[in-house]
Amino acid sequence: MMMDLRRGPWTVEEDFTLINYIAHHGEGRWNSLARCAGLKRTGKSCRLRWLNYLRPDVRRGNITLEEQLLILELHSRWGNRWSKIAQHLPGRTDNEIKNYWRTRVQKHAKQLKCDVNSKQFKDTMRYLWMPRLVERIQAAAAAGANSSTAARATAATATTTSNSNYHQGNTSMVADVGSGGQVILPQASTYGGHSFTAQFSPVSDLTDCYNYPVKQSNNQDYYQANNQLSYGETLTSPTGYFNQALDFHLMEQNNAWMDGGDVSDNLWNDEDAWFFQQQLNSNTFN
DNA sequence: AATCCTGACAACCGCTATCTA
DNA sequence: TTAGATAGCGGTTGTCAGGAT
Numbered sequence: 197m198m199m200d201l202r203r204g205p206w207t208v209e210e211d212f213t214l215i216n217y218i219a220h221h222g223e224g225r226w227n228s229l230a231r232c233a234g235l236k237r238t239g240k241s242c243r244l245r246w247l248n249y250l251r252p253d254v255r256r257g258n259i260t261l262e263e264q265l266l267i268l269e270l271h272s273r274w275g276n277r278w279s280k281i282a283q284h285l286p287g288r289t290d291n292e293i294k295n296y297w298r299t300r301v302q303k304h305a306k307q308l309k310c311d312v313n314s315k316q317f318k319d320t321m322r323y324l325w326m327p328r329l330v331e332r333i334q335a336a337a338a339a340g341a342n343s344s345t346a347a348r349a350t351a352a353t354a355t356t357t358s359n360s361n362y363h364q365g366n367t368s369m370v371a372d373v374g375s376g377g378q379v380i381l382p383q384a385s386t387y388g389g390h391s392f393t394a395q396f397s398p399v400s401d402l403t404d405c406y407n408y409p410v411k412q413s414n415n416q417d418y419y420q421a422n423n424q425l426s427y428g429e430t431l432t433s434p435t436g437y438f439n440q441a442l443d444f445h446l447m448e449q450n451n452a453w454m455d456g457g458d459v460s461d462n463l464w465n466d467e468d469a470w471f472f473q474q475q476l477n478s479n480t481f482n
Numbered sequence: 483a484a485t486c487c488t489g490a491c492a493a494c495c496g497c498t499a500t501c502t503a
Numbered sequence: 504t505t506a507g508a509t510a511g512c513g514g515t516t517g518t519c520a521g522g523a524t
Contacts, residue, residue, distance in 0.1 A: 204493075205493075238494095244494080245492090291493085298490095298491095299490055300490095
């Protein structure tokens with residue numbers, strides 16, 4: 197018999213039914229689960245809802261600087277292997293990372309009228325945005341050690357050292373990811389060479405997510421109290437830098453220093469445009 | 483106030499890989 | 504060995520909220 201299946205957004209009742217059923221019977225065998233739970237959904241839909249939204253360990257809300265850096269790095273390494281990338285961002289789903297990539301990163305490519313897979317765009321990401329992110333992470337970490345007032349000053353005066361010696365093949369200038377998904381941050385000084393003057397725009401698309409209000413999800417309603425994840429374990433550097441300074445919960449608190457930012461859509465500053473143009477004009481990166 | 487536009491993200495679809503009887 | 508069921512992945516679409524006009 198063909199049962200009429202529901203589609204579209206899940207209701208609170210459906211969520212509750214699914215959560216209750218899984219709590220008592222466990223997950224898996226999604227088609228029969230859907231039937232037995234009395235949900236008029238496909239097993240596939242139930243699975244997706246559970247994995248992407250209802251699971252207790254789903255981490256929701258803003259993508260942090262560290263996560264952005266990881267995503268950029270891992271995507272440059274693996275491409276659109278969302279699931280694989282998600283494995284290195286505890287609590288984040290492949291769907292969420294995919295959405296982040298499409299809405300934030302691909303938007304830049306679109307603005308530059310270039311392909312997101314083009315060498316120019318990839319180099320811009322690798323040699324400009326990623327070092328910039330590292331700077332911000334470090335600035336935020338420093339801010340965490342001080343008052344929020346001091347933090348603002350730090351951010352305001354920080355200098356983005358980007359690279360003029362990218363062509364020297366210095367691959368250590370970007371955050372590296374260890375085999376276990378560990379982020380290994382280079383020191384800012386290793387970027388060497390070209391020093392840009394404090395140009396990181398307050399609301400580059402790679403950071404402006406901090407200004408978005410955190411959308412409270414049903415999941416948070418259900419699980420907020422239990423959502424205690426330790427990210428220090430998975431994002432550690434050999435020096436313990438992440439352990440000490442980039443604890444995710446601490447970072448979220450520290451991010452308050454950006455909250456006063458202006459949510460304009462000024463995604464590209466002069467530096468970005470200059471950098472991109474340089475690459476269009478020459479094939480320096482080999 | 484109404485309409486349009488855009489961004490974010492939830493959900494679906496098609497396909498492949500893996501499992502199991 | 505094989506066919507059907509299930510799980511998982513990546514691409515795409517739909518929905519909705521908020522901002523702009």
